[in-house]
Amino acid sequence: MFDKVKRHTPKRLLFYIIYYFFAIKLSYGDRWGVFGRLSHEFRTFVCRRIFKKTGKIFGVGKNADFGFGGHLITMGECANIGNHAWIRGNGELILGDHIMMGEYVMIYTQDHKISGKGYDGSVVRPVKIGNHVWIGGRVTILKGVTIGDNAVVGAGSVVTKDVPKDAIVAGNPAKVIRMREYSV
Numbered sequence: 001m002f003d004k005v006k007r008h009t010p011k012r013l014l015f016y017i018i019y020y021f022f023a024i025k026l027s028y029g030d031r032w033g034v035f036g037r038l039s040h041e042f043r044t045f046v047c048r049r050i051f052k053k054t055g056k057i058f059g060v061g062k063n064a065d066f067g068f069g070g071h072l073i074t075m076g077e078c079a080n081i082g083n084h085a086w087i088r089g090n091g092e093l094i095l096g097d098h099i100m101m102g103e104y105v106m107i108y109t110q111d112h113k114i115s116g117k118g119y120d121g122s123v124v125r126p127v128k129i130g131n132h133v134w135i136g137g138r139v140t141i142l143k144g145v146t147i148g149d150n151a152v153v154g155a156g157s158v159v160t161k162d163v164p165k166d167a168i169v170a171g172n173p174a175k176v177i178r179m180r181e182y183s184v
Contacts, residue, residue, distance in 0.1 A: 102137030
């Protein structure tokens with residue numbers, strides 16, 4: 001853990017401390033009125049200083065936990081990390097534009113090698129989520145997965161392989177249910 005801390009600038013470490021001791025617990029959403037909006041603004045202010053890159057408008061839900069890996073997160077325009085999301089690993093997380101994410105989503109960019117006996121090290125691969133993607137609540141996304149533009153991931157799914165553009169996937173492991181159709 002301490003080797004991860006050493007990689008951060010003092011300024012970024014300060015914002016991690018502010019996030020985990022204060023901003024993470026603030027309310028989220030319009031039902032809290034002015035307090036909810038101010039909480040959202042403060043949390044995005046802090047995360048903008050932690051994340052690798054952010055769009056002009058983005059959201060991070062209450063209790064979203066990304067450990068000391070926030071510097072590996074790229075947020076597109078109008079991308080949202082849901083309440084209670086859990087992001088782990090030493091790989092990049094790249095979120096495109098206009099992403100809606102449900103509560104309790106887990107994203108892993110790292111996993112253990114399972115090639116030999118005992119602990120064999122780990123495998124790190126980025127997770128990429130395209131533009132206009134909907135991710136339901138309690139979805140788990142594993143390392144190396146790319147979710148294509150306009151895809152929908154059903155609640156409770158475990159995404160172990162790439163999701164094609166315009167696909168609707170669900171299940172454990174997630175499988176294509178059908179393709180999205182667009183009416184003109």
